[in-house]
Amino acid sequence: MTTGIGPSSLLPAVAQGDLTAFEALYDRHSGVLYALLLRILSSPEDAQEALQETFLKVWSNAAAFDPSRGSEIAWLIAIARSRGIDRLRSRRVRGERENEAGREISTRTGFVESTTGADHAIASQQRIAVRTALDELPPAQRIALELAYFEGLSQSEIAERTGEPLGTVKTRVLLGMKKLRERLQSYR
Amino acid sequence: MMIAHETFDALAALDVIGTASGEEHRALDGHIAVCEECRRAYDDYAEAASSFARGLVPVAPPAKIRGAVMDGVEPGVEVEEEETAERRRLADARWWLGIAATVFVALWIWREVGMRAAREHIASRDAEIATLTEQNTLLTQRNEKLRNELATVAAAGTRMMSLTGQPIAPSASGRVFVDSARHRAFVIFANLPANGEDKSYQLWILRASQPKPQSAGVFDVSPNGTATLSVENLPADNDVKSMAVTLEPKGGAAEPGNASYYVAGKP
Numbered sequence: 001m002t003t004g005i006g007p008s009s010l011l012p013a014v015a016q017g018d019l020t021a022f023e024a025l026y027d028r029h030s031g032v033l034y035a036l037l038l039r040i041l042s043s044p045e046d047a048q049e050a051l052q053e054t055f056l057k058v059w060s061n062a063a064a065f066d067p068s069r070g071s072e073i074a075w076l077i078a079i080a081r082s083r084g085i086d087r088l089r090s091r092r093v094r095g096e097r098e099n100e101a102g103r104e105i106s107t108r109t110g111f112v113e114s115t116t117g118a119d120h121a122i123a124s125q126q127r128i129a130v131r132t133a134l135d136e137l138p139p140a141q142r143i144a145l146e147l148a149y150f151e152g153l154s155q156s157e158i159a160e161r162t163g164e165p166l167g168t169v170k171t172r173v174l175l176g177m178k179k180l181r182e183r184l185q186s187y188r
Numbered sequence: 189m190m191i192a193h194e195t196f197d198a199l200a201a202l203d204v205i206g207t208a209s210g211e212e213h214r215a216l217d218g219h220i221a222v223c224e225e226c227r228r229a230y231d232d233y234a235e236a237a238s239s240f241a242r243g244l245v246p247v248a249p250p251a252k253i254r255g256a257v258m259d260g261v262e263p264g265v266e267v268e269e270e271e272t273a274e275r276r277r278l279a280d281a282r283w284w285l286g287i288a289a290t291v292f293v294a295l296w297i298w299r300e301v302g303m304r305a306a307r308e309h310i311a312s313r314d315a316e317i318a319t320l321t322e323q324n325t326l327l328t329q330r331n332e333k334l335r336n337e338l339a340t341v342a343a344a345g346t347r348m349m350s351l352t353g354q355p356i357a358p359s360a361s362g363r364v365f366v367d368s369a370r371h372r373a374f375v376i377f378a379n380l381p382a383n384g385e386d387k388s389y390q391l392w393i394l395r396a397s398q399p400k401p402q403s404a405g406v407f408d409v410s411p412n413g414t415a416t417l418s419v420e421n422l423p424a425d426n427d428v429k430s431m432a433v434t435l436e437p438k439g440g441a442a443e444p445g446n447a448s449y450y451v452a453g454k455p
Contacts, residue, residue: 070238130242149237
């Protein structure tokens with residue numbers, strides 16, 4: 001799969017140990033990944049640690065990236081989300097309560113640009129596209145998907161949280177993902 | 189086949205946001221490894237799932253995080269190598285230290301065991317030397333005594349007097365070798381009854397110059413009834429009227445406690 005318009009991937013160079021490419025990769029994607037980790041963890045400290053872990057993992061595992069299977073940013077996001085959800089679950093086991101302040105930070109704080117103007121333009125364009133696709137989802141489907149994606153909840157946990165039957169939750173997740181996939185394909 | 193693809197398509201949709209069960213995840217993994225169509229569907233769903241993150245307003249992480257990440261990458265490899273080398277050095281040092289400690293303990297134990305054995309050996313030898321010294325002293329004393337007795341018996345002027353068994357011990361006898369010149373005598377007894385542990389035989393000299401018998405010594409008899417006795421400061425011949433042996437309390441008495449003589453005789 002290809003992602004259509006977008007900057008060329010830096011990961012092959014990173015896989016060769018190119019530190020400059022790695023720095024550029026950080027500058028290009030750290031903002032999105034940090035926003036994601038803030039949204040998942042609701043804690044700047046945790047998010048910053050998870051972000052470091054994410055990029056260290058990227059550095060050591062860049063050779064595993066296969067551009068034919070997805071975009072660079074999707075690959076990075078998958079790693080960051082996995083780190084964030086692991087931390088979140090670990091924290092839940094420890095019984096820590098979530099700090100809602102972090103969630104506000106992810107939506108209130110402005111992004112300090114460190115990418116090039118072209119990259120920023122492309123990123124903004126894509127963000128608008130995915131925001132539109134997400135906004136077009138029925139609220140019930142979107143809520144179910146966000147609970148799964150950002151909080152790492154299972155279908156039964158989502159059912160418990162929303163008070164909906166398990167079968168309904170499964171249907172909403174399935175339909176939501178199919179619609180999202182269709183919408184995003186149409187934007188490419 | 190279509191049903192299978194639809195099923196795996198649904199599983200892919202669930203799996204990319206982590207809502208597939210473990211069993212479903214494993215089944216999907218196995219399928220997309222061999223099914224190109226479902227693998228593409230999975231990749232599409234994964235790309236779509238990333239839109240939740242891409243839809244967020246980016247937030248610049250603190251500048252220090254960038255520095256920490258960069259420090260943790262290339263230099264980190266060296267640091268890791270240095271740490272690994274250091275750990276290896278420490279492990280080696282600990283290994284050698286362990287061996288040295290073991291050798292030291294083994295040598296110490298060996299030394300202690302050796303010293304203890306040596307000390308025991310020396311103590312044993314000391315005890316043996318003490319025993320031999322004591323035996324040597326006794327043998328020397330016995331040798332001196334025998335030499336004196338022999339000198340008494342073999343002296344040119346030595347004469348002999350016999351002590352004969354009395355009614356209480358008729359088979360008993362005694363021979364007194366008198367060395368008048370040196371005022372000493374050597375007496376050999378035979379066939380005397382065994383004296384009890386609380387008794388001793390005592391030789392008395394009845395003197396012309398004294399009314400009371402004079403003790404010439406005490407002795408015990410061997411199991412076969414023999415005994416010897418050396419007498420020093422023997423009175424002059426003309427002063428010795430007779431000799432007799434009584435059985436007295438252990439160690440002897442100042443004067444005979446009874447008149448039951450076992451052997452007796454006159455010069």
